[in-house]
Amino acid sequence: MKCCLLYCCLHPEDYCIPKKRLVEYWFCEGLLNQFDRISDAQMQGDYIVNSLLSACLLERDGEYFVKMHDVIRDMTLWIIREFEVTENNFFVKAGAQLCEEPDVKAWERVKRMSVMKNNIKVLKETPKCPNLRTLFLGQNELKVISNGFFQFIPHLTVLDLSRNFGLRVLPKGISELISLECLDLSATFIEELPIELKSLTKLKMLDLSYMHNLSKIPRQLISNFVKLQIFRIIFRMWLLQNRDYPNEDNVSNGDNEKLMEELKYMT
Structure with missing residues (x-):
């Protein structure tokens, strides 16, 4: 339960944390007794959330969200600093008004960032982070991620790029993230999923919600994710009539039949 509490402080101060998403991230991180199925893990995740609420370590914010009080968050970050000499290093600069990526030397040994x-706006460095498991990059103004950015992060498990409205292209170097289990691209302006994503065979969660510019999903990409358990896709129907990519290599072109065929292979 302590690890789950520490995980909450990765979010900014006064941030509304979706309970369902929080449990899904815990699941992909292996924090829920290493359950193999999200359906089994959900019950334990809900129990932990309710326990943290009962202990006043989290606060309710409506039916579907929780918050961490400023004092509790400060205390949690202090606890994290006390563990800096261990493998549980955290690097938290959420909501810190950063305009540039932090110096890579400051987080090359951390586990969660x-x-x-x-x-x-730009991620141009090539960090070497052998211990990094969690990387939250959501709600920035990202436009460019260099091809080398993901090259030396071999154990990354959760990558959140959501709500970067200027992000239109994923770097081909994302194929290096062979340990990735959760990829959140929701509410980005990415136009095409690169075929290089095929190498992410451990994916359990893929969120493509509200990607209104998404025009191409290569054939046999989704079905390649044989461990996928959580898959979300919501976009405007007119995008399904896209003519910029050939039908034979694009399951998002035309009607929904090709995409549904891909989904049959999900576990």
Whole structure:
């Protein structure tokens, strides 16, 4: 339960954390007794959330969200600093008004990192982070991610790029993330899923919600994710009539039949 509490402080101050998404991230991180199925893990995740609420370590924010009180978050971050000499290092600069990516030397040995809700536009470095498991980059102003950015992050498990409205292209170097189990691209302006995503065979969660510019999903990409358990896709129907990519290599072209055929292979 302690690990789950520490995980919450990756979010900015006063941030509304979706309960369902939080449990799904815990599941992909292996924090829920290493359950193999999200359906089994959900019950334990809900129990942990309710326990943290009962202990006043989290606060309710409506039916579907929770918050961490500022004092509790500060205390949690202090606890994290006390563990800096261990493998559980955290680097948290969420909502810190950053305009550039942090110096790579500051986080090359951390296990979990959050720079979400900042103003970062470009990720140009090639960090070497052998221990990094969690990377929150959501709600920035990302436009460019260099091909080398993901090259030396071999154990990354959760990658959140959501709500980067200027992000239109994923780097081909994302294929290096062979340990990735959760990829959140929701509410980005990415136009095409690169075929290089095929190498992410451990994916359990893929969120393509509200990707209104998404025009191409290569054939046999989704079905290649044989461990996929959580898959979301919501976009405007007119995008399904896209003519920029040939039908034979694009399951998002035409009607829904090709995409539904791909989904048959999900576990």
